[in-house]
Amino acid sequence: MKNIKLFKTAILTGIASIVTSQGLAASENNIVSWKAPFTLPELPYETGSLAPSIDKKTMEIHYGKHHAGYVTKLNIALKDSPLASKKLEEILANVSAAEPALRNNAGGHYNHSLFWSILSPEKTAHSQKMTAAIEESFGSFEAFQTQLNDAAKSQFGSGWAWLIVKKDGKLAVTSTPNQDNPLMEKLVKETGTPILALDIWEHAYYLNYQNKRADYVSAFWNVINWNEVEKRYEAATK
Numbered sequence: 001m002k003n004i005k006l007f008k009t010a011i012l013t014g015i016a017s018i019v020t021s022q023g024l025a026a027s028e029n030n031i032v033s034w035k036a037p038f039t040l041p042e043l044p045y046e047t048g049s050l051a052p053s054i055d056k057k058t059m060e061i062h063y064g065k066h067h068a069g070y071v072t073k074l075n076i077a078l079k080d081s082p083l084a085s086k087k088l089e090e091i092l093a094n095v096s097a098a099e100p101a102l103r104n105n106a107g108g109h110y111n112h113s114l115f116w117s118i119l120s121p122e123k124t125a126h127s128q129k130m131t132a133a134i135e136e137s138f139g140s141f142e143a144f145q146t147q148l149n150d151a152a153k154s155q156f157g158s159g160w161a162w163l164i165v166k167k168d169g170k171l172a173v174t175s176t177p178n179q180d181n182p183l184m185e186k187l188v189k190e191t192g193t194p195i196l197a198l199d200i201w202e203h204a205y206y207l208n209y210q211n212k213r214a215d216y217v218s219a220f221w222n223v224i225n226w227n228e229v230e231k232r233y234e235a236a237t238k
């Protein structure tokens with residue numbers, strides 16, 4: 001009896017920890033440590049609160065349909081995978097071109113979770129420390145902005161633009177096609193720890209901006225959560 005009770009408690013605790021450890025609130029948003037079964041993390045703000053930079057309808061569909069779809073398909077893709085019990089970080093580092101469903105959906109889940117977490121309806125500023133790190137790697141904040149804008153605007157078709165911390169601690173801008181990301185060591189040219197992500201799939205902006213990707217990219221700068229970016233920078237350079 002006692003064993004059964006302990007077992008039940010373990011299951012309940014397990015479920016509770018799955019639910020509470022896959023959110024985007026500050027204490028739970030270590031996205032790379034999440035494990036299957038993956039869940040759609042709650043947004044830390046209302047879907048309409050990023051407007052006019054990112055409109056409510058786009059957020060509802062992007063988060064509620066696209067991101068939710070990646071989560072569902074990721075759990076399915078993992079069913080017969082040797083990576084099923086691994087943390088998201090290990091799944092991304094080890095996924096290969098031979099596993100397209102796992103590649104696209106693990107990437108889709110990680111990329112969107114990071115993207116939501118570095119957005120905020122409240123105006124935030126980059127701290128002196130963050131500014132200094134950016135200046136050291138890019139020369140100036142404006143040069144960094146130009147590089148990120150160019151990466152976003154020149155990525156052909158669907159993909160992402162990133163600010164990453166490289167192994168030597170320096171910052172770099174890079175871009176990836178589809179749902180790839182800089183944690184996919186076997187698949188991308190430039191690897192590192194992403195601390196800022198910009199989704200440049202048409203589903204991220206087409207309702208509001210149509211073909212004007214550049215306008216969406218400029219509006220993105222209004223809703224960056226610099227506190228979150230800095231937290232991720234500090235964690236990556238510790």
Ligand code: MN
Nearest residue numbers: 066199201204
């Ligand atoms: Mn997207």
